[in-house]
Amino acid sequence: MTGQATTEAVSAIWDLAAEEVERGSRFAGLMATGQAGGVLLSLHLARPGGIATHDALVPAGTTTYPALTPRLSAACWYEREISDLFGLRPAGHPRLESLLLPHAMPPHVLGPGLFTIPHGPVRSGVMESIEYLLETPGEEIPHLSVRLYYKHRGIEGRMRQRTPVDGVLLAERTEGVASVAHALAFCHAVERIAGCEVPRAAALIRVLHAELERLISHLDIAVRLADSAGLAVATARFGSHKEHLARLVSRMCGSRFGRGVVVPGGVSQMPAVAGADFLAEIGRLERAITSDARLLMGTASFLDRLRGTGPLRPHRAREHGALGPIGKASGFADDARRNRPYDAYQRLDIGQAREHRDGDALARLNVRWDELRQAFDLIRQAAHGLVAVGDGPLALPCGPAEGRAAGWAEAPQGEVIYDVAIDDGLISRCHSRSASFHNLPLFAEVFAGDILTDFPFIEASFGLSVAGAAR
Amino acid sequence: MSPWVLRGLREGVVTTRWPNRPDNYASSWRGPAAAPGQVPVSDELTAICPAGAISAGPDQTVRIDQGKCVLCGRCVTARPEVFGWSAGAEVAALTRAGLVVPAAEETDAGLAQVRAALAARTAALRRSVHVRHVDAGSDGSEEQEIAALLNPVYDLHRLGIFFTASPRHADVLLVSGTGTTGMAEPLRETYAGMPDPKVVIAVGTDAVSGGLLAGPPVTYGGIGDLLPVDIWVPGSPPPPFSILHALLIATGRLR
Numbered sequence: 001m002t003g004q005a006t007t008e009a010v011s012a013i014w015d016l017a018a019e020e021v022e023r024g025s026r027f028a029g030l031m032a033t034g035q036a037g038g039v040l041l042s043l044h045l046a047r048p049g050g051i052a053t054h055d056a057l058v059p060a061g062t063t064t065y066p067a068l069t070p071r072l073s074a075a076c077w078y079e080r081e082i083s084d085l086f087g088l089r090p091a092g093h094p095r096l097e098s099l100l101l102p103h104a105m106p107p108h109v110l111g112p113g114l115f116t117i118p119h120g121p122v123r124s125g126v127m128e129s130i131e132y133l134l135e136t137p138g139e140e141i142p143h144l145s146v147r148l149y150y151k152h153r154g155i156e157g158r159m160r161q162r163t164p165v166d167g168v169l170l171a172e173r174t175e176g177v178a179s180v181a182h183a184l185a186f187c188h189a190v191e192r193i194a195g196c197e198v199p200r201a202a203a204l205i206r207v208l209h210a211e212l213e214r215l216i217s218h219l220d221i222a223v224r225l226a227d228s229a230g231l232a233v234a235t236a237r238f239g240s241h242k243e244h245l246a247r248l249v250s251r252m253c254g255s256r257f258g259r260g261v262v263v264p265g266g267v268s269q270m271p272a273v274a275g276a277d278f279l280a281e282i283g284r285l286e287r288a289i290t291s292d293a294r295l296l297m298g299t300a301s302f303l304d305r306l307r308g309t310g311p312l313r314p315h316r317a318r319e320h321g322a323l324g325p326i327g328k329a330s331g332f333a334d335d336a337r338r339n340r341p342y343d344a345y346q347r348l349d350i351g352q353a354r355e356h357r358d359g360d361a362l363a364r365l366n367v368r369w370d371e372l373r374q375a376f377d378l379i380r381q382a383a384h385g386l387v388a389v390g391d392g393p394l395a396l397p398c399g400p401a402e403g404r405a406a407g408w409a410e411a412p413q414g415e416v417i418y419d420v421a422i423d424d425g426l427i428s429r430c431h432s433r434s435a436s437f438h439n440l441p442l443f444a445e446v447f448a449g450d451i452l453t454d455f456p457f458i459e460a461s462f463g464l465s466v467a468g469a470a471r
Numbered sequence: 472m473s474p475w476v477l478r479g480l481r482e483g484v485v486t487t488r489w490p491n492r493p494d495n496y497a498s499s500w501r502g503p504a505a506a507p508g509q510v511p512v513s514d515e516l517t518a519i520c521p522a523g524a525i526s527a528g529p530d531q532t533v534r535i536d537q538g539k540c541v542l543c544g545r546c547v548t549a550r551p552e553v554f555g556w557s558a559g560a561e562v563a564a565l566t567r568a569g570l571v572v573p574a575a576e577e578t579d580a581g582l583a584q585v586r587a588a589l590a591a592r593t594a595a596l597r598r599s600v601h602v603r604h605v606d607a608g609s610d611g612s613e614e615q616e617i618a619a620l621l622n623p624v625y626d627l628h629r630l631g632i633f634f635t636a637s638p639r640h641a642d643v644l645l646v647s648g649t650g651t652t653g654m655a656e657p658l659r660e661t662y663a664g665m666p667d668p669k670v671v672i673a674v675g676t677d678a679v680s681g682g683l684l685a686g687p688p689v690t691y692g693g694i695g696d697l698l699p700v701d702i703w704v705p706g707s708p709p710p711p712f713s714i715l716h717a718l719l720i721a722t723g724r725l726r
Contacts, residue, residue, distance in 0.1 A: 150653035
């Protein structure tokens with residue numbers, strides 16, 4: 001951590017951020033921590049091989065600091081969040097509305113002839129609570145505001161003063177659909193602090209569960225897209241494939257979301273289904289899913305709804321550092337499994353990635369089909385590897401240790417980052433940054449020319465978790 | 472004929488027959504932790520649970536509040552001679568106290584009364600039920616499990632149960648999540664918008680007790696702090712069968 005940090009240091013790390021991003025690093029997050037002497041701003045930059053963290057202290061008594069957003073637009077939501085949680089005003093921020101605190105209706109309406117449709121927080125269907133304010137002249141959606149605060153649960157505060165072992169339980173509940181990825185990112189941070197190595201078998205089991213989670217999450221998006229297009233049989237079939245995968249995961253570990261598997265230092269248990277039984281089940285599911293995916297991608301009435309819908313331009317994806325399938329669909333791929341590999345990904349073959357540049361809902365679905373294929377392949381490699389490794393410990397002692405480190409993992413939605421500090425065996429700070437939080441601002445800007453009936457397609461193709469974004 | 476129709480027909484019936492026939496997946500489900508024996512409580516035992524679900528009963532033996540259990544399994548691993556898993560997905564209870572196991576004997580009469588009151592209230596619902604779901608601050612997994620009820624394996628519609636967009640058409644309110652300050656008002660408004668008779672189901676440990684997130688300043692300790700809850704479903708998250716079980720209790724088709 002920085003010793004002699006002052007407000008000048010804030011602009012110094014902003015200079016550094018701008019320079020690094022210019023040179024190819026990706027802005028990966030801005031987090032704030034209250035501590036003796038003021039508020040510590042922590043800037044994270046992702047680059048091949050790791051994540052670099054730069055700190056600057058805003059001293060107590062100071063209520064403002066120069067905003068980063070005018071120089072790096074991706075910082076916009078991060079600074080809004082810090083303003084809400086710490087009352088620090090980023091001077092020069094172009095759009096400082098509250099994000100995690102309630103704010104008054106209505107915000108500005110762009111022009112004459114427009115009206116606002118408040119969509120949420122209680123929406124039709126079984127959805128997470130979020131409110132979209134759609135500004136529309138009737139059909140098109142020229143402007144969209146997102147109101148996130150309804151689901152803010154204050155998880156990071158709950159982490160403090162818990163042991164790392166208990167912290168995993170909260171990490172898993174930060175973003176339910178990415179339970180394994182959050183547990184992994186959190187544990188990677190804890191393991192980096194303690195300097196402990198994960199046993200080979202555990203590293204493979206981690207990959208197994210992370211990739212099964214990816215399969216389930218991507219199938220859920222196929223279900224939602226098919227449902228939006230009114231394809232009843234496709235919806236039913238992808239729904240039943242997803243159910244079979246969830247049941248497989250629950251037979252392996254007792255939880256349909258892979259909870260309780262990842263612990264600091266390794267994993268808690270051997271999968272209860274393994275070997276030939278497991279591979280046979282995976283093979284059967286892969287054949288069924290691939291065949292249905294092929295049919296879906298040949299259904300013209302479905303493709304018509306996705307092609308050209310909700311396009312994210314490649315330069316915006318790059319500028320913002322769009323994560324996961326959303327970035328990949330717009331030609332910007334920074335997959336943590338390749339660029340900052342962890343656990344068994346260092347040894348497994350992820351395979352070649354096709355490049356996609358269209359950036360529309362169709363491209364995002366195509367990226368997910370590619371990832372689905374890779375996931376099946378990785379699962380098979382990991383399962384074979386597990387047989388070869390044989391018996392051995394599944395977790396090594398991890399700690400007690402003190403310090404601070406970042407951890408990351410590639411969730412189905414994109415990279416999750418944890419910034420964890422441990423003092424005296426207890427968590428003294430823990431920030432999580434889900435891909436959903438980083439990608440959600442992009443959702444508001446892809447509606448160029450799209451109309452109200454495109455909304456469910458664009459929302460499903462983004463596949464974001466509100467729980468992970470609002471925390 | 473459309474290739475999709477052929478594909479759907481070729482698969483045959485995948486739907487469970489539960490509750491008319493037993494279902495292997497439902498009965499083999501590993502539910503919240505339980506404490507089968509009458510073991511005297513100690514600080515060492517209560518300290519095992521990160522969610523504070525282990526406490527002392529009136530007779531100073533171990534009680535587990537399944538409404539707080541996050542199914543981490545730490546107690547079962549640490550003291551297998553004291554703790555075990557409950558078996559089966561039918562875990563819903565009609566009272567909050569009913570989730571504390573082993574149950575006290577004297578609650579039976581009270582429980583019968585609660586059951587009779589619910590049955591009287593829901594007598595009109597039996598064969599056609601409309602459900603409104605509200606997320607009051609979940610982690611997103613409960614929504615996945617509720618939505619799974621619509622897949623062909625569970626096929627909620629075969630039981631005459633449907634999801635509805637408008638609270639005005641809803642008989643049952645399914646609520647997930649710990650109850651955030653932000654969702655308190657929308658939740659109350661949704662409840663107020665429903666016609667009588669109405670049934671409220673708390674889905675998941677977070678909704679029942681707040682789980683690991685209970686308490687101020689940002690969240691409530693479960694949605695019982697905000698609404699009168701009729702049926703409590705523990706689980707983190709509860710599997711689709713547990714939610715289905717609660718829906719059938721709500722409509723008087725299961726006890």
